[in-house]
Amino acid sequence: MAAAIAARQRGMSVVVADGTEPPIDKACGEGLMPETIAALGELGVEIQPDAGYRIRGIRFLQQETQVGAGFPQALGVGIRRTILHQWLIARAEECGVRLMWRTPVSAITKIGVQLPAEFVTSTWIVGADGSGSRVRRWSGLDATARQNQRYATRRHYRVFPWTDHVEIHWGRRAQAYVTPIGREEVCIVVMAMRAVDASVDSMLRDCPQLEQRLSGAGLVSRERGAVTQMHSLRAVHSGNVALVGDASGGVDAITGEGLRLAFRQAIALADAMGRDDLRSYARAHRRLARKPTLMGELLLTLARKEGLRTRSIRILAKRPELFARLLAVHTGGAALGDLLSAGAHLGWRFLTT
Numbered sequence: 001m002a003a004a005i006a007a008r009q010r011g012m013s014v015v016v017a018d019g020t021e022p023p024i025d026k027a028c029g030e031g032l033m034p035e036t037i038a039a040l041g042e043l044g045v046e047i048q049p050d051a052g053y054r055i056r057g058i059r060f061l062q063q064e065t066q067v068g069a070g071f072p073q074a075l076g077v078g079i080r081r082t083i084l085h086q087w088l089i090a091r092a093e094e095c096g097v098r099l100m101w102r103t104p105v106s107a108i109t110k111i112g113v114q115l116p117a118e119f120v121t122s123t124w125i126v127g128a129d130g131s132g133s134r135v136r137r138w139s140g141l142d143a144t145a146r147q148n149q150r151y152a153t154r155r156h157y158r159v160f161p162w163t164d165h166v167e168i169h170w171g172r173r174a175q176a177y178v179t180p181i182g183r184e185e186v187c188i189v190v191m192a193m194r195a196v197d198a199s200v201d202s203m204l205r206d207c208p209q210l211e212q213r214l215s216g217a218g219l220v221s222r223e224r225g226a227v228t229q230m231h232s233l234r235a236v237h238s239g240n241v242a243l244v245g246d247a248s249g250g251v252d253a254i255t256g257e258g259l260r261l262a263f264r265q266a267i268a269l270a271d272a273m274g275r276d277d278l279r280s281y282a283r284a285h286r287r288l289a290r291k292p293t294l295m296g297e298l299l300l301t302l303a304r305k306e307g308l309r310t311r312s313i314r315i316l317a318k319r320p321e322l323f324a325r326l327l328a329v330h331t332g333g334a335a336l337g338d339l340l341s342a343g344a345h346l347g348w349r350f351l352t353t
């Protein structure tokens with residue numbers, strides 16, 4: 001939807017063919033960081049004032065230790081994914097995108113796209129078909145530079161949010177990403193290296209604090225599973241085909257950065273198509289991926305190494321200003337150099353604690 005809107009905003013005529021139909025649901029932490037909201041704004045999608053739940057920052061919790069910080073620049077929003085998708089559809093329709101639901105793409109050629117009942121000729125073909133992208137395979141872009149896979153499970157609980165932060169609860173083998181998404185609704189995603197550890201029930205047993213928060217709260221959606229990947233490709237375009245969103249690689253769900261990346265890539269791709277220069281898209285794509293990939297690697301290292309994680313969270317709890325600086329870098333409120341400087345401070349505390 002984002003890629004279609006951005007292309008229409010630059011005057012191209014756009015057809016979207018999706019194999020399923022709305023409401024399209026998917027396991028997701030449903031947290032929009034301030035920068036994600038800014039990118040949505042550039043696409044002409046505004047967060048409606050009474051929708052979702054305003055998020056002020058991020059908090060890490062492990063047993064009795066916790067540390068949190070506010071977003072430096074603006075608020076984030078927790079919102080049901082199906083609602084966000086409705087807004088994107090409404091905006092795409094307003095822009096004049098031709099939307100075709102229940103229309104799987106079965107092949108692409110140099111001159112267009114094969115749909116069940118017609119062949120659509122096209123100057124550009126954008127593969128926005130998710131992490132298992134077939135457009136990626138058909139266009140020979142499957143070669144990966146790196147890939148690391150984890151498992152996730154999502155649930156929605158009917159409960160009054162007890163926090164206005166996204167909470168990341170660190171268990172021994174899994175993490176729970178908790179996002180308030182409504183006046184009486186909270187989204188929980190549990191992520192782990194092994195599928196068996198990505199169970200909400202076993203996470204709650206490991207994390208009594210969270211279990212207590214949810215005790216007596218009813219489930220208000222179907223539980224969904226997903227695979228989340230740190231995945232980067234050697235190339236994101238070939239000929240007149242370009243990949244965007246999860247089809248073009250991605251970062252682990254724990255970063256909460258997937259949607260921002262997809263929206264920013266969509267804008268960069270539309271610019272590149274407008275200039276008839278997909279190489280500039282490849283450059284922008286690499287630049288956009290740099291920081292979330294680094295953050296993703298850091299968070300996954302904490303997930304894997306219990307001793308390092310325990311010490312890091314304890315140090316950050318004693319020096320919350322360091323956590324605030326790391327969060328500012330993560331959410332786009334500070335430069336990558338600040339990450340190195342905050343990292344150096346953290347390293348120094350390690351040596352001196």
Ligand SMILES: Cc1cc2nc3c(=O)[nH]c(=O)nc-3n(C[C@H](O)[C@H](O)[C@H](O)COP(=O)(O)OP(=O)(O)OC[C@H]3O[C@@H](n4cnc5c(N)ncnc54)[C@H](O)[C@@H]3O)c2cc1C
Nearest residue numbers: 018019028029030031104105129130152245246253258259
């Ligand atoms: C567990 C989990 C939690 C996450 N939490 C967050 C979060 O809190 N915040 C955040 O910003 N990001 C989060 N992410 C990342 C985010 O969900 C993804 O980055 C984002 O959804 C990618 O969108 P996409 O449009 O590229 O792919 P998708 O959402 O997968 O969409 C792909 C579309 O392509 C269609 N399609 C596929 N094949 C075909 C075909 N052959 N023909 C026609 N249509 C086809 C599908 O029907 C689908 O509609 C999370 C991811 C996971 C797995």
